[in-house]
Amino acid sequence: MLVRTEKLKKHFTIGRGQTLHAVDGISLTIDENEILGLVGESGSGKSTFGKALIGLHPKTSGEAYYDGERLPKRFSTKDHLHYSKQMQMIFQDPYSSLNPRMTVLDIVGEGPGIQGQQSNSEIRDKVAFWLERVGLSADHMSRYPHEFSGGQRQRIGIARAMIIEPRFVVCDEPISALDVSVQAQVINLLDELKQSMGLTLLFIAHDLSMVRYVSDRMAVMYLGSLAEVGPSNDVFFDPQHPYTQFLVESNPEPDPNLERRRAFKPIIGEITSPVNVQAGCRFADRCPKVIDRCRVETPELITLSGARQVACHLFE
């Protein structure tokens, strides 16, 4: 196990005494050299969880551990420097996450520059190596982000994270902004880096098919909580939690015959607000299987069998 969180919470105070429960008690483990996929609706807290985990947000409560070490509740500048050598993040938007006024050399070389132990020519060589490694060319070093396509920019972002040779990377929707033809390039690259460098990844995404494809295990989030965790194929092909069942059913497949056969009943309603959340199952107001208990008691994540976990009173 490389990464672990225990009842991790991140709440935001949003004025008028209101609290937004973005992440509301998440206990999760990620094994060394594993890709854990994290899916869930917009606003369910995926990015906030990823950021709180690697210290980009101070935690409200709960713990996060990296390689057996307890991570500080709030990272100091020193903590950031120290842990950024181990833990990195790749962001969703390849357009806004790169500084338009910096050259590729500066963007990718920024990491080792901060670390301060390398000469300029060493940094140059390393940047050249990593640009080639992610499928760009060393000649690209002197160019600016706007001269690249979306897929190429995402590779620059990956090179920037990987040059530090981290062990753990949070990929926050690394392919959502890319065209289908280019998504596969980035996915194959991440997979290859995992194999060759023994990387561990938290892969946050909307696209269920892609998450099933890339990740070893899948975690489903709903309104700040985990609904279900398990091996990707199991969760995808045999979802247990009522919410996961809707999610899988809603996910269209590029196969017209399959779509024609699909008995289709979309989930009703929309995700409720994470402001001032009450006790009870987060999914109760949309769940077709709701029972009285669901409205008063919050279900805990329980282990079904082997690696499968689900948070729903029906399984207790």
Next chain:
Amino acid sequence: MDTILAVKDLAVEFATYGGTVKAVRGVSFDVTRGETLAIVGESGCGKSVTVQSLMGLIPMPPGRITNGTATLNGKSILNLPAAEANKFRGVEIGMIFQDPMSSLNPTMTIGDQIAETLKVHRGKTDQEAFKIAVELLERTHIPEASKRAKQYPFEFSGGMLQRAMIAQSLACNPAILIADEPTTALDVTIQAQILELMLELQRTENMSIILITHDLAVVARMADRVAVMYAGQIIESGTVDDIFYRSSHPYTLGLKQAMPSNTHDRDKSLSPILGSPPDLFKPPVGCGYCARCPYAMAVCAEHLPPTTKISESHEARCWLHHAKAPNIEELHQLEDQDAG
């Protein structure tokens, strides 16, 4: 067949500082009553410009429709004078967008905006119009419609806004609804709701839909027929089954192989399409896909491939269908696999 919209040889350009962008380069398609035509392709290939020119929404200048015709029920709709375009836009063809906020007035309630359409185009009185607006919101399954009608756009979620936009577009019983990436910004569960709503309305209103998307899975769920666009041209068109099970253009095949299919094993790696689409400032003289195509031949770079009829319903624009082209066994094998 009952063709209601016929587009022929449409070409659109934009004059920019960098030169002329040839955004749409000779696009032809028909839409028949009650069907869903999906236009699919990667970003920048000209999907939006194509439909915007039908709606009279191309900013001119810098835009210019340089060629082509488009007729709706036999009546020409390209390059209409502004007054006439206003009369037909949203009345005979309705349109919804990826970002509903961009076409709504933030200072006016949702109900009033829909009512406004009814007053302008259908001559309803204030009271009647508002009442119909509420009914339209109900028809798109907005809960507590009469209360919601009095709210402003910012009080609506993305999914609800898209429902409201659909409600507004229904106000004039359009023959065609154009939906430009209507669910791209939405979660998959909300996407499922909106797609289902569109299918339901299509059945009840016998409306045609032009659905623009980059998502082949959405195409598989929604489309009767599909036009695949690349670099400003339609490179393959056919029934949804033609496109998915008998793909006849290397780009269509490439798109399919780049996607994870849930019948595939995890160890089968995805095959990306290498490179990126051509620069539309200087579009290739030959096949637009030439630089990325694994089957490219000498002729492809020099000459634009003609459109070949593969069956009654199916056409592709690729030199591989020329009588003298090498037999593309690989292409057929891939097809069989995917159809299985």
